Amino acid sequence: MNIFHHAIQIDEAKCVGCVHCMRVCPTEAIRIREGKAMIIQSRCIDCGQCMRACPAKAFYIKQNDLKMLQDYKYRIALFPAVMIGQFPDKISEEQIYQAMLALGFTHLMEVEQPIKILIDLTKEYLQETQVSKPCISAFCPAVVRLIQIKYPSLVDNIIPLKAPHDLAAHFILQSLMNQGVKKEEIGIFYITPCAAKISAVKSPVGDQPSVVDGIISMSDFYNKVRQLIPREEETETSSQRKHLTREGVLWSTSRGESSRFGNRAIAIDGIHSVVKFLDRLENDEVQGFDFLEMRACDQSCAGGILMTGNRFTTTERLEQRSKNYPSYREKELDKTLDKHKLTQCLLIDEIKPYNAFSLDDDITRAMEKMTKAQRIICFLPGIDCGACGSPNCQALAEDMVQGNAKMSDCIFLQQRWQHEARIGVEKAFLNLEKRWGEGRFNADCNKRGRRNEGF
Amino acid sequence: MIELRFILEGGDFDRAGTASSETKKILKQLNIDPRVIKHTVVALYEAEVNIAAHAYRGEVTITVSDHQIVAVLKDEGPGIADIKRAMLEGFSTASPKVREMGFGAGMGLPNMKKNADVLEVESTPGSGTTVKMIFDF
Numbered sequence: 001m002n003i004f005h006h007a008i009q010i011d012e013a014k015c016v017g018c019v020h021c022m023r024v025c026p027t028e029a030i031r032i033r034e035g036k037a038m039i040i041q042s043r044c045i046d047c048g049q050c051m052r053a054c055p056a057k058a059f060y061i062k063q064n065d066l067k068m069l070q071d072y073k074y075r076i077a078l079f080p081a082v083m084i085g086q087f088p089d090k091i092s093e094e095q096i097y098q099a100m101l102a103l104g105f106t107h108l109m110e111v112e113q114p115i116k117i118l119i120d121l122t123k124e125y126l127q128e129t130q131v132s133k134p135c136i137s138a139f140c141p142a143v144v145r146l147i148q149i150k151y152p153s154l155v156d157n158i159i160p161l162k163a164p165h166d167l168a169a170h171f172i173l174q175s176l177m178n179q180g181v182k183k184e185e186i187g188i189f190y191i192t193p194c195a196a197k198i199s200a201v202k203s204p205v206g207d208q209p210s211v212v213d214g215i216i217s218m219s220d221f222y223n224k225v226r227q228l229i230p231r232e233e234e235t236e237t238s239s240q241r242k243h244l245t246r247e248g249v250l251w252s253t254s255r256g257e258s259s260r261f262g263n264r265a266i267a268i269d270g271i272h273s274v275v276k277f278l279d280r281l282e283n284d285e286v287q288g289f290d291f292l293e294m295r296a297c298d299q300s301c302a303g304g305i306l307m308t309g310n311r312f313t314t315t316e317r318l319e320q321r322s323k324n325y326p327s328y329r330e331k332e333l334d335k336t337l338d339k340h341k342l343t344q345c346l347l348i349d350e351i352k353p354y355n356a357f358s359l360d361d362d363i364t365r366a367m368e369k370m371t372k373a374q375r376i377i378c379f380l381p382g383i384d385c386g387a388c389g390s391p392n393c394q395a396l397a398e399d400m401v402q403g404n405a406k407m408s409d410c411i412f413l414q415q416r417w418q419h420e421a422r423i424g425v426e427k428a429f430l431n432l433e434k435r436w437g438e439g440r441f442n443a444d445c446n447k448r449g450r451r452n453e454g455f
Numbered sequence: 456m457i458e459l460r461f462i463l464e465g466g467d468f469d470r471a472g473t474a475s476s477e478t479k480k481i482l483k484q485l486n487i488d489p490r491v492i493k494h495t496v497v498a499l500y501e502a503e504v505n506i507a508a509h510a511y512r513g514e515v516t517i518t519v520s521d522h523q524i525v526a527v528l529k530d531e532g533p534g535i536a537d538i539k540r541a542m543l544e545g546f547s548t549a550s551p552k553v554r555e556m557g558f559g560a561g562m563g564l565p566n567m568k569k570n571a572d573v574l575e576v577e578s579t580p581g582s583g584t585t586v587k588m589i590f591d592f
Contacts, residue, residue, distance in 0.1 A: 152489035283475050284497040358486035364521050366485045367457055374457075398484075 007046050007061045007198035012036050014058035016447075017436055019386035021050035021059070026271045027150060027356070031399070032389035035437025042356045045145035046196040047271045047296040048305030061195050061306070064214035066224075069104045072187030074176060077105040078168050078212070079191035079221075081112050081249045082301045085318040086222060086309030091229055093321070097237035099228035105189075107176075108240045111168035112248030116328040117342055118167055119247065119260055125159055126261060126290060132156045134266075134281070134289040137257050138348065139163050141200035142296035143274055148205075151278050152353030157292075160348040162204075164251060165190055165197065169211045170345040171337070178336050189214040191221050193252075193304030196296060205348050218306040245331055249322040252301035253315050255293070262290030270298040359398065373397040381412040389435050409435060456520050457481065463506045463513040465532065468556060471507040474515045475499040478526075485519060491592040495524050498570035501563045502528045502586055508553045509533060510583065523572075524590040534580040541576075542568065 017035035029043035030050060037050075037058070051059040069075045077100055087096055100108055126135055136157045138144050147154050169188050176186055190212045192198055201210045250256045258267035266289055268277050274294045280286050297303040302318070303311035333339055359373075360366035376397040384392035388409040390399050399405035408414055408423070408431045417423040433440060459481065461474040475496045482492045499515075506513035510532030518525045535541045541548075542564050549559025568574045573589035 150483075152483075153493040279476060279479075280472070282479065282493070282496065283472055283500045285472055285500060353489060355483060355486060355489075357480075357483050359484045361486055363485055363487065367519070367521065370457055370481065370484060 005199050005202035006041055006044050007195040009060055010037050011058050011060055014056050016056045020053040020055060022386055022391045024049045024053045026275050028391050028395050035440055045142045046199045047142040048195045049271060051305050061217055063217045068214050073185040074181055075105045076107045076109055076172050076188045077191060078109050078111050078165055078188060080193055080252050080301055081110050082193055082252050082314055085314035086307060094233040094237055095229050098230050098234060099225045102228045103224060109168050109172050110244055111164040112251045113243035114167055114171045115248040115251055116331055119328060121161055122261060134292050135159045136292045140295045142196035143294045144205055148354050149356035151282055152355050154282060155351045155353045158351050162346045162348060167346055170342055173211055174337055187213045189216055191216050191218055193218045193301045193307050195305055205351055219308055222308045244325050245328040246322045246325045247328045249318055249325055253318055254300045258291060258293040264289045265291035267293040269295045269300050271296040369401040372401045376400055380410055387411045459517040461515040465511040468507045471503040472500055474503055478517050488592055491590055494570040495590045498567045498588055499526055501566050504558055505563050506530050508549050508558050526588045528586045531583045534582055534584050535578040536580050538576050538578060
């Protein structure tokens with residue numbers, strides 16, 4: 001079952017077969033097979049934890065080439081405000097903008113520019129009495145996917161409004177088309193701080209396809225921009241930021257949303273904290289809150305997996321920068337734009353749950369499998385070492401009942417069998433090599449994962 | 456049929472929620488309707504908190520069959536003198552200390568009744584209470 005597009009890929013040539021990624025995955029979506037990591041697609045939420053943990057840099061994301069720019073007359077770079085925050089203080093906003101224009105873009109659009117529309121719409125939504133509280137923002141696509149696959153009873157709590165990049169894309173599209181530009185002449189490129197946003201663009205939660213034409217990784221983009229930074233500010237680019245507001249600049253940092261909505265709002269960042277909180281929320285253990293801001297990355301988008309700068313200094317620069325801009329309350333929407341049409345573009349039709357953790361679609365069969373897994377667990381050591389290629393003993397038992405692993409994958413069980421003379425030494429070693437790759441255990445001083453590598 | 460068993464300690468609010476969280480994980484793996492899971496988990500959590508708030512110790516047994524979930528929570532504790540009154544919203548005998556912790560609003564039993572298809576409460580004052588809940592699917 002592959003419902004979602006996935007941005008995160010594994011380069012098998014680089015994967016050295018360790019367990020770092022498997023250990024940190026919040027949805028137990030990674031297994032090691034024949035010495036290589038593999039992703040269980042139905043469980044992956046593109047949060048990027050694996051990418052962060054990999055000592056061999058074997059994870060990568062699929063992105064578009066900047067050469068694609070040549071196909072369009074009007075070339076728009078959509079990027080979140082955190083982009084600016086990554087640069088050292090000595091490089092000014094103007095210089096960064098000029099470097100981006102030098103890359104070949106005609107229009108630069110920080111996605112949070114028209115944030116007032118999203119703030120107003122969200123406020124309206126929160127005032128409706130029949131909505132399930134607490135409402136959860138759909139801002140972070142990894143969180144939305146997590147809820148879809150792991151917390152199906154909470155899908156109704158998600159606010160069915162798209163993220164700022166969708167709003168910005170429609171906003172710039174409408175502005176240009178109002179000036180008489182043809183749609184096919186416009187190429188919209190989203191510079192993404194994370195993998196989850198890529199998936200959100202390639203397979204949006206609702207049914208309509210996204211209007212974004214290409215995706216560019218922030219890390220590559222940062223390097224390119226950095227090389228083109230002019231020595232001195234040459235031209236005035238502030239007109240490209242005329243809609244930017246204080247709230248917009250801070251939107252993708254932690255508390256960017258929660259400080260705007262509800263009487264009682266919470267902001268949670270970091271995927272493992274989000275998981276813990278959703279667990280409690282599903283039990284009704286948490287009550288009385290109106291709004292939840294949840295972001296997969298520590299320090300929200302400032303800590304995005306494709307971001308270059310330190311997440312704390314990035315946040316601080318944005319805080320300083322926000323002071324130079326007016327509040328959204330002082331801004332009026334461009335009169336030439338059709339607010340109703342923009343609003344329509346922001347609605348998500350339906351957020352469906354997809355339980356990725358059931359043992360079987362059929363309850364009776366699922367129960368048989370569970371009974372079997374519970375019996376298997378009795379034989380496993382409970383050390384959760386991951387040497388079997390599954391993240392923990394429970395997961396190994398479940399993999400076994402699904403036919404994806406064997407008893408002999410447990411190295412401790414194999415050891416016991418050898419001790420009881422039920423299996424030969426040679427056979428046991430071959431089993432290990434089958435899981436971890438031939439020659440994987442030979443002495444090798446240049447082996448990846450040696451001292452001082454990894455964590 | 457799947458059976459789960461948990462031991463609860465009176466006064467241990469920190470661990471109240473363990474049985475419901477564990478049960479939730481199992482029910483999801485069994486591909487049971489999210490709405491049924493929600494009802495079960497919410498009611499179960501309330502029952503767990505009741506044991507933490509009032510009883511000395513308790514035992515939870517969850518049985519899942521192909522058409523229903525049965526939860527039996529048996530505790531050793533002071534028991535409930537007037538079950539009818541205890542079922543009323545807002546009625547609570549929780550100590551001020553428990554209330555200070557944010558519990559004891561008198562919504563526990565009513566909330567369990569709202570979420571379970573069947574709720575049976577049996578109690579012997581001075582010895583303990585047994586709560587049985589059934590959730591059909």
